[in-house]
Structure formats: C-alpha cells, structure tokens
Amino acid sequence: MKALIFGTTGQVATELVLRAPEGAEITGLDRQATDLSDPAACAAAIAAHPADVVINAAAYTAVDRAEDEEALATVINGAAPAAMARVAAGKGVPFLHVSTDYVFDGSGTAPWQPGDKVAPLGAYGRSKLAGEDGIRAAGGAHAILRTSWVFSAHGQNFVKTMLRLAETRNALNVVADQVGGPTAAADIADALWTMAQAFLRGQGRAGVYHFSGTPDVSWAGFAHQIFALAGRQVGVTDIPSADYPTPAARPANSRLDCSDIETHFGVKRPDWRASLLQVVNQLKE
Numbered sequence: 001m002k003a004l005i006f007g008t009t010g011q012v013a014t015e016l017v018l019r020a021p022e023g024a025e026i027t028g029l030d031r032q033a034t035d036l037s038d039p040a041a042c043a044a045a046i047a048a049h050p051a052d053v054v055i056n057a058a059a060y061t062a063v064d065r066a067e068d069e070e071a072l073a074t075v076i077n078g079a080a081p082a083a084m085a086r087v088a089a090g091k092g093v094p095f096l097h098v099s100t101d102y103v104f105d106g107s108g109t110a111p112w113q114p115g116d117k118v119a120p121l122g123a124y125g126r127s128k129l130a131g132e133d134g135i136r137a138a139g140g141a142h143a144i145l146r147t148s149w150v151f152s153a154h155g156q157n158f159v160k161t162m163l164r165l166a167e168t169r170n171a172l173n174v175v176a177d178q179v180g181g182p183t184a185a186a187d188i189a190d191a192l193w194t195m196a197q198a199f200l201r202g203q204g205r206a207g208v209y210h211f212s213g214t215p216d217v218s219w220a221g222f223a224h225q226i227f228a229l230a231g232r233q234v235g236v237t238d239i240p241s242a243d244y245p246t247p248a249a250r251p252a253n254s255r256l257d258c259s260d261i262e263t264h265f266g267v268k269r270p271d272w273r274a275s276l277l278q279v280v281n282q283l284k285e
Contacts, residue, residue: 001021001023001024001025001052001053001196001197001200002024002025002027002049002050002051002052002053003016003020003024003025003026003027003051003052003053003054003055003196004027004029004045004046004049004051004053004054004055005017005026005027005028005029005054005055005057006029006034006036006042006054006055006056006057006058006084007029007030007056007057007058007059008028008029008030009030009031009155010057010058010059010061010154010155011150011151011152011154011155011157011185012057012098012150012185012188012189012192013028013057013058014152014154014155014185015152015154015185015186015188015189016055016057016189016192016193018186018189019186019189019190019193020193021193021197027049027051029045029058031058033045036058036060036075036076036080037072037075037076037080038080039075039079039080039082039083039084040083042080042083042084043083043084043086043087046084046087046088046091046093047087047091051093052093052094052200053093053094053095053096053196053199053200054084054088054093054094054095054096055096055097055192055196056081056084056095056096056097056098057098057192058076058080059076059077059098059128060072060073060076060077060124060127061124062124063102063122063124063246063248063250064246064247064248065247066122066123066124066127066248067122067123067247067248068247069123070123070126070127073123073124073127074123074126074127074130076127077124077127077128077130077131078127078128078129078130078131078133078134079130079134080131081097081131081134081135082130082131082133082134082135082137082138083134085097085134085135085138085140085142086138086140088138088140088142089138089139089140089141089142090140092140092141093140093141094140094141094142094143094196094199094200094204095135095138095140095141095142095143096142096143096145096192096195096196096199097131097132097135097142097143097144097145098145098147098188098192099128099131099132099144099145099146099147099208100124100125100128100146100147100148101146101147101148101180101212101251101254101256102120102121102122102124102125102128102250102251103118103120103125103128103129103132103146104116104118104119104120104125104251104253104254105119105120105121105251106121106178106250106251106252106253106254107252107253108253109179109253109255110253110255111216111255111256111257111258112210112253112254112255112256112257113210113257113260114146114207114208114209114210114257114260115208121248121249121250121251122248122249123248124248132144132208140206141199141204141206142206142207143195143199143204143205143206143207143208143209144207144208144209145188145191145192145195145209145210145211145261146208146209146210146211146256147183147188147210147211147212147256148180148181148182148183148212148254148256149180149181149182149183149212149213149222149254150183150184150185150188151182151183151184151185151276151279152184152185152186152279153279153282153283154185158182158219158222158223158226159226159276159279159280159283160283162223162226162227162234163226163230163232163280163283165234166227166230166232166234169234170233170234170235171234171235171236171237172223172234172235172236172237173236173237173239173243173244174219174220174223174236174237174238174239175218175219175220175238175239175240175241175243175244176218176219176220176221176238176239176240177218177240177241177252178218178219178241178250178251178252178253178254179216179217179218179252179253179254179255180212180216180217180251180253180254180255180256181212181213181214181215181216181217181254181255181256181269181272182212182213182217182222182272182276183211183212183213183270183272184213184270184272184275184276184278184279186275186278187211187213187270187272187275188211190267191211191261191265191267194265194266194267195209195261195265195267198265204265205264205265207260207264209258209260209261209264209265210256210257210258210260210261211256211258211261211267211269212254212255212256212258212269213269213270213271213272213275214269214270214271214272215271216255218238220236220237220238220239223236224236225273225276226276226280229273229276229277229280230280230284
C-alpha cells in the first residue's frame with residue numbers, strides 16, 4: 001500500500017505514521033512541503049504521487065481564532081480537501097478525511113448520527129462542513145470520519161493542558177455541561193488504516209462515519225480521570241460553560257453514534273480510559 005498523508009506534524013498524522021500497517025509505503029506532506037492554504041498545490045501533490053490511498057489529517061484547528069480568520073479556515077478546511085478529493089476521484093484513489101463533531105449545534109442529549117441535520121455554531125464548524133460538502137461532491141470513493149476531543153502525547157490537547165496546569169495549581173475549574181467522547185489520536189489512526197485497507201480490498205463504503213471514545217463524559221469528568229491516572233492531587237470544580245466564555249461557542253452535546261463504522265468496517269468504539277493511560281505513561285517517559 002502506498003499512502004499519501006497530509007498533515008504529518010499533527011496528532012492524528014503522527015500516529016498514522018507510527019501505526020502504519022506492515023509494508024505500507026508512506027509519504028507525508030507537512031506545511032513546508034504543501035501549503036494547505038493553496039488548494040491547487042494540494043491537488044498537484046496528489047496528481048504527482050502514485051498513491052493507492054490519500055488520507056487528509058491536516059486542518060485549521062484554532063477554533064477561537066477561526067472566528068476572526070474564517071476565510072483562511074474555509075480555504076484550509078473547505079477548499080483544499082475538496083480539491084484533493086476531486087483529483088483523488090479522477091485517479092480512482094480512495095480519499096479519507098478527518099472531520100469533527102463541530103458540524104452539529106450540540107442541542108439535545110441523543111448521540112448524533114451521521115445523517116442528522118448539521119448546523120455549525122461557529123466559523124470552525126462551518127469551514128469543516130464546507131470540506132465535507134466538497135468531498136461528497138467530488139464523487140469518488142471516500143470516507144469522512146467525524147471525531148471529537150482528540151488527545152495524544154503529541155501537539156496541543158486537553159490532556160497535556162491539564163497536566164501542565166497541574167504543575168503549578170492544586171485546584172481547577174472545568175466545564176461540566178459539555179459532554180462528548182474523548183478520542184485518542186492513536187485510535188483514530190487505527191480506524192483510518194482499517195478503513196483504508198477495506199477500500200483497497202474493494203470493500204469500502206463511501207460516506208460519513210462517526211468515531212469517538214467511550215464512555216461519554218464531561219470535560220470535568222475527563223479532567224478527574226486524567227489527574228487520577230497521572231497521580232496528581234488536583235481538585236476539580238464543575239462549572240457551566242457560561243462561567244468560561246470563549247470567542248467560539250462549543251457544542252454542549254458532542255455525543256456521536258458510532259454504529260455505522262462498526263457495521264461497515266468492524267471498527268468498535270475504544271475505551272478512552274485505556275488509551276488515556278497509555279498517553280499518560282508516554283508523557284511520563
């Protein structure tokens with residue numbers, strides 16, 4: 001398998017390289033190799049590469065800054081993936097893309113299904129939805145993988161932030177009215193490789209899939225578990241989102257129904273607590 005991966009320095013892309021199937025030939029494109037704000041350059045990279053599968057794990061992920069940079073976010077998260085998907089479709093190459101729970105408005109308490117109505121609350125969600133729409137319009141073999149609350153030992157994420165704050169503080173206020181499934185980047189990488197191999201066997205099914213860790217939990221509950229596994233004595237006080245205002249609104253309900261990916265690819269929801277323990281141990285090392 002020859003795989004072309006966009007976003008080599010991000011959390012998911014890093015794990016894609018680390019967890020690649022035996023014998024896979026990987027070409028990773030970072031921001032220096034391919035400018036994500038230049039959709040034509042992204043398309044040209046796919047056109048020039050003899051890939052069997054293309055995985056886009058790159059994105060503009062600064063949720064709050066996107067409120068002021070929506071045009072740039074929409075190029076990187078919307079126009080670029082659409083351009084990639086069109087070239088991949090023309091070459092008959094499967095295109096896998098990582099998306100987000102932020103395409104939903106976070107209402108209710110029921111887990112979101114892939115076909116539910118989308119209604120992003122902010123610029124980041126709108127930009128990611130534009131990418132989804134462009135990929136579907138390209139008409140090729142594709143899988144859009146919506147996930148949530150990504151964490152790993154790499155890059156910036158909630159786990160690393162909590163552990164950094166624990167170095168100097170023994171009590172923290174953490175939002176408790178936003179609920180979702182924390183998802184390890186390593187588990188996302190494994191899911192993507194499973195899907196990629198299915199497409200190459202002719203068993204892939206194009207569409208949108210949800211993938212997140214289980215059980216669903218609040219940010220405050222997630223923080224409690226982080227400190228417990230890391231052996232940190234940090235008190236966590238549950239607060240409402242209203243007490244922690246941010247430029248971009250976050251979905252209150254990020255629960256994802258992940259039954260489709262199990263049905264069509266055999267990928268089950270991972271227990272994020274087991275993955276979190278591995279990440280905490282990595283960070284200790």
